[in-house]
Amino acid sequence: xxxxxxxxxxxxxxxxxxxxxxxxxxxxxxxxxxxxxxxxxxxxxxxxxxxxxxxxxxxxxxxxxxxxxxxxxxxxxxxxxxxxxxxxxxxxxxxxxxxxxxxxxxxxxxxxxxxxxxxxxxxxxxxxxxxxxxxxxxxxxxxxxxxxxxxxxxxxxxxxxxxxxxxxxxxxxxxxxxxxxxxxxxxxxxxxxxxxxxxxxxxxxxxxxxxxxxxxxxxxxxxxxxxxxxxxxxxxxxxxxxxxxxxxxxxxxxxxxxxxxxxxxxxxxxxxxxxxxxxxxxxxxxxxxxxxxxxxxxxxxxxxxxxxxxxxxxxxxxxxxxxxxxxxxxxxxxxxxxxxxxxxxxxxxxxxxxxxxxxxxxxxxxxxxxxxxxxxxxxxxxxxxxxxxxxxxxxxxxxxxxxxxxxxxxxxxxxxxxxxxxxxxxxxxxxxxxxxxxxxxxxxxxxxxxxxxxxxxxx
Ligand code: SF4
Numbered sequence: 001x002x003x004x005x006x007x008x009x010x011x012x013x014x015x016x017x018x019x020x021x022x023x024x025x026x027x028x029x030x031x032x033x034x035x036x037x038x039x040x041x042x043x044x045x046x047x048x049x050x051x052x053x054x055x056x057x058x059x060x061x062x063x064x065x066x067x068x069x070x071x072x073x074x075x076x077x078x079x080x081x082x083x084x085x086x087x088x089x090x091x092x093x094x095x096x097x098x099x100x101x102x103x104x105x106x107x108x109x110x111x112x113x114x115x116x117x118x119x120x121x122x123x124x125x126x127x128x129x130x131x132x133x134x135x136x137x138x139x140x141x142x143x144x145x146x147x148x149x150x151x152x153x154x155x156x157x158x159x160x161x162x163x164x165x166x167x168x169x170x171x172x173x174x175x176x177x178x179x180x181x182x183x184x185x186x187x188x189x190x191x192x193x194x195x196x197x198x199x200x201x202x203x204x205x206x207x208x209x210x211x212x213x214x215x216x217x218x219x220x221x222x223x224x225x226x227x228x229x230x231x232x233x234x235x236x237x238x239x240x241x242x243x244x245x246x247x248x249x250x251x252x253x254x255x256x257x258x259x260x261x262x263x264x265x266x267x268x269x270x271x272x273x274x275x276x277x278x279x280x281x282x283x284x285x286x287x288x289x290x291x292x293x294x295x296x297x298x299x300x301x302x303x304x305x306x307x308x309x310x311x312x313x314x315x316x317x318x319x320x321x322x323x324x325x326x327x328x329x330x331x332x333x334x335x336x337x338x339x340x341x342x343x344x345x346x347x348x349x350x351x352x353x354x355x356x357x358x359x360x361x362x363x364x365x366x367x368x369x370x371x372x373x374x375x376x377x378x379x380x381x382x383x384x385x386x387x388x389x390x391x392x393x394x395x396x397x398x399x400x401x402x403x404x405x406x407x408x409x410x411x412x413x414x415x416x417x418x419x420x421x422x423x424x425x426x427x428x429x430x431x432x433x434x435x436x437x438x439x440x441x442x443x444x445x446x447x448x449x450x451x452x453x454x455x456x457x458x459x
Contacts, residue, residue: 002079002086003056005030011049011056012042019043032057034328035089060256061301062265063090064202064228066130066180067156073129075301076230076266081256083327091324092296093129094316095158095304097272099136100146107146111153113308119317122331122356126317128155132182132304133170135161144169151177158182158204158304164191175199182206182268183232189217193224202228204268209234209243211250218262230302232268237277237291244269244291245298252299266301275306285312292316296323330382331356337406338363341372348373348452349408350418350441351399353380353388362445369449374411378402385422395426396433403434420445 009029020041022028031037039053063077077089096114098107111131118127131153135143143161147170150157157179159170167181183206184192196203203226207214214233221229233247254263271291278284285307292303296319325331332354352362354377378398380388388394403409415436419427421443431438441448
């Protein structure tokens with residue numbers, strides 16, 4: 001159940017002392033309910049109330065961190081079933097597997113590839129997050145040696161073996177780095193639990209397609225005082241994807257809606273199992289990406305993936321970014337004037353809005369087209385061109401204000417403004433308010449550089 005500002009307010013001192021930086025306790029409670037401020041900023045809070053508030057604010061799904069120092073990744077912490085009810089926190093970490101039976105060169109090459117994989121979208125660098133080491137050799141020494149090699153990696157680890165002896169061998173090498181132990185099962189739960197306690201590591205619980213058994217084992221782990229538990233009910237491909245989704249959805253409902261303490265833990269999915277039955281690189285990559293995307297939507301908190309082709313990873317990373325974008329905050333860039341290429345007093349002046357996706361698309365098109373121009377970015381509260389025209393944020397007055405505030409009239413002699421094709425309905429209004437000549441540009445910014453080139457040739 002979502003905690004409201006009033007639930008929090010009842011436990012605050014209600015003195016409005018402003019020591020937290022907020023004008024009132026209610027303002028603080030409102031921000032705290034939205035996770036926009038830290039509880040500890042309310043310094044007058046008595047110890048009893050602090051404890052009550054900490055319990056009240058504990059997320060429905062436990063937040064878990066693996067790794068230590070600057071090698072960490074945090075996941076879980078979910079509060080709601082549907083993103084529109086609040087937002088989703090902690091984007092699903094994408095973990096790539098490596099095996100302890102790879103030769104040294106292949107092993108290091110794969111780790112380097114994992115660490116280097118990234119691409120930029122809407123100003124954000126999208127990256128992979130952790131490495132899962134599989135005890136594919138079945139040999140304890142190999143597993144421990146490979147774990148030791150991964151100490152040099154910049155990513156946190158998941159150690160994958162169902163054999164407690166192999167797990168202990170690896171933990172002796174990297175247990176101080178707080179890897180996720182994968183996994184406790186019905187057959188090894190006591191031994192794996194003992195390792196999780198000894199090394200103070202989070203532990204995954206793997207129970208395939210049997211939520212009753214999962215509940216029983218989760219309770220055993222909890223009864224030993226283990227708090228950081230990750231649940232894996234199995235990832236099934238092909239016709240089994242329905243069961244996979246059913247299990248994920250049921251566990252999340254039990255955790256959030258029913259408040260069942262045995263299920264209030266993050267969910268782990270393993271799209272990498274695709275490769276157990278699929279050998280074709282393209283087919284396998286497409287299937288694995290599809291399963292990963294499906295599980296990000298419902299409700300995987302961490303995923304282990306095998307494919308490293310960028311064409312497979314880009315859709316997964318893009319979807320993750322979109323799902324974990326806070327719907328309460330418009331994705332916007334700073335409004336103002338931006339320069340592209342070499343500009344002078346004769347350079348053309350273009351305009352777009354400060355919706356991040358629009359801006360970075362235009363930016364990419366101008367850069368790849370090697371355009372030399374000024375770009376005025378209008379503050380539309382992060383709305384796209386057509387939406388801000390409809391909403392009234394993109395109008396003659398707002399454009400006139402931007403021209404004035406940006407100082408563009410001191411930078412160029414020309415008084416010609418190219419607006420996006422979708423802004424054509426307000427072109428006359430802009431001319432009236434600004435005194436500039438308005439040219440309606442293409443609807444698609446990929447054509448802008450070509451248009452600028454033609455204008456230059458005809459000048
Ligand atoms: S510091 Fe605490 S008591 Fe003071 S205004 Fe903020 S929330 Fe209220």
